[in-house]
Amino acid sequence: MKRLKTAVAVIALVAVGGLGFIYSGVYPMGADEPHTKPVYWALETLRERSIAVRTGSIEVPPLDDPQMLLTGGADYNDMCAGCHLKPGKKSSEMSAGLYPQPPNLSLGADGHAGHEGGHGDVNTSAARQFWIIKHGIKASGMAAFGPTHDDARIWAMVAFLQKLPTLDATQYQILTARAEAEAGAMNGMDHDSGGDHGHASPQANEGQAAKDAHAGMDMPGMTGDQPVAASDVSTPSGVMQAFQAAMQAGDAAAVKRLLAPDVLIYEGGAAERSREEYAGHHLGADMAFLKTSRVDILKQSSGGDERMACLTTESRIRGKSSKGKPASGPLNP
Numbered sequence: 001m002k003r004l005k006t007a008v009a010v011i012a013l014v015a016v017g018g019l020g021f022i023y024s025g026v027y028p029m030g031a032d033e034p035h036t037k038p039v040y041w042a043l044e045t046l047r048e049r050s051i052a053v054r055t056g057s058i059e060v061p062p063l064d065d066p067q068m069l070l071t072g073g074a075d076y077n078d079m080c081a082g083c084h085l086k087p088g089k090k091s092s093e094m095s096a097g098l099y100p101q102p103p104n105l106s107l108g109a110d111g112h113a114g115h116e117g118g119h120g121d122v123n124t125s126a127a128r129q130f131w132i133i134k135h136g137i138k139a140s141g142m143a144a145f146g147p148t149h150d151d152a153r154i155w156a157m158v159a160f161l162q163k164l165p166t167l168d169a170t171q172y173q174i175l176t177a178r179a180e181a182e183a184g185a186m187n188g189m190d191h192d193s194g195g196d197h198g199h200a201s202p203q204a205n206e207g208q209a210a211k212d213a214h215a216g217m218d219m220p221g222m223t224g225d226q227p228v229a230a231s232d233v234s235t236p237s238g239v240m241q242a243f244q245a246a247m248q249a250g251d252a253a254a255v256k257r258l259l260a261p262d263v264l265i266y267e268g269g270a271a272e273r274s275r276e277e278y279a280g281h282h283l284g285a286d287m288a289f290l291k292t293s294r295v296d297i298l299k300q301s302s303g304g305d306e307r308m309a310c311l312t313t314e315s316r317i318r319g320k321s322s323k324g325k326p327a328s329g330p331l332n333p
């Protein structure tokens with residue numbers, strides 16, 4: 001009985017002490033003053049245990065679909081990069097001032113301040129990211145995106161996040177470019193209706209120079225099974241050369257062999273979403289245009305890893321187009 005009384009008294013004292021501490025206002029809540037070690041530990045453990053308990057049953061779908069990377073990349077650039085940064089950017093006004101600080105997601109697990117050694121295998125890490133993006137994290141800058149984005153959209157962001165630490169600045173730009181293409185279309189900036197209208201002669205655009213940067217991507221399965229004769233298609237730039245040559249030669253069969261069935265082609269704001277769509281749509285006109293054009297490559301850079309290659313080419317194209325329409329199309333993908 002005596003022991004019980006003592007226990008009750010101790011508990012009451014702790015409760016009163018705790019309440020007194022809370023009401024005293026001594027604990028600093030400003031984001032510019034870090035938590036004390038015990039509070040940091042308690043909050044971190046609370047967060048990680050809470051997430052771990054809730055992610056165990058999440059089934060991770062396949063995340064290697066290139067389309068997912070493009071959707072997720074554009075979403076990431078729009079909604080997340082301001083806080084979570086991107087290759088080549090070490091801090092932003094948002095990221096520097098937030099507490100807890102948003103981890104730089106363009107660095108691998110090693111780059112995460114605070115969280116030891118990443119989060120286990122790819123599945124665990126993907127499930128954890130999915131849960132965090134969907135539900136957010138209380139009392140941090142991390143919002144819940146579940147109320148405004150369906151699961152497919154969120155998984156696409158996860159797919160992109162898994163890839164993000166391996167991307168350099170150019171690859172990042174390519175994978176997140178969709179948003180820019182769409183923005184370009186909205187602003188009427190696509191090169192179908194571009195700035196050349198002003199001085200385009202009504203008959204033909206002889207000598208017109210179209211200078212544009214086009215980005216090409218080559219992912220596994222994007223190249224056909226049969227290599228095009230006389231071209232080294234074992235390297236990304238070889239594939240691109242073969243593609244260019246086939247386009248200029250007007251060899252539709254060779255062009256189609258080099259494109260994956262599910263290739264996605266951006267054309268100044270619009271997109272062709274498969275090989276068949278392109279073949280039945282712009283391919284003929286593009287080949288006809290390139291046959292009588294001259295293409296000079298000004299700059300080319302490539303990068304990537306064994307799963308994905310990125311090739312960026314800047315070129316100058318001089319050509320005539322029919323009916324005075326300015327030069328257009330994926331002239332130099």
Ligand code: HEC
Pocket residue numbers: 047075076079080081082083084094098099100101102103112115128129132133137140141142143145157
């Ligand atoms: C306003 C800033 C902000 C924005 C915008 C934001 N986040 Fe966060 N995010 C945070 C902060 C802060 C944390 C860390 C929370 C913590 O440690 O308690 C975080 C944590 C995360 C984590 C967990 C990282 C880890 O490994 O611990 C992921 C994943 C994440 N965010 C993804 C996203 C994605 C995807 C988007 C865009 C859809 C996004 N965030 C938008 C601030 C932001």
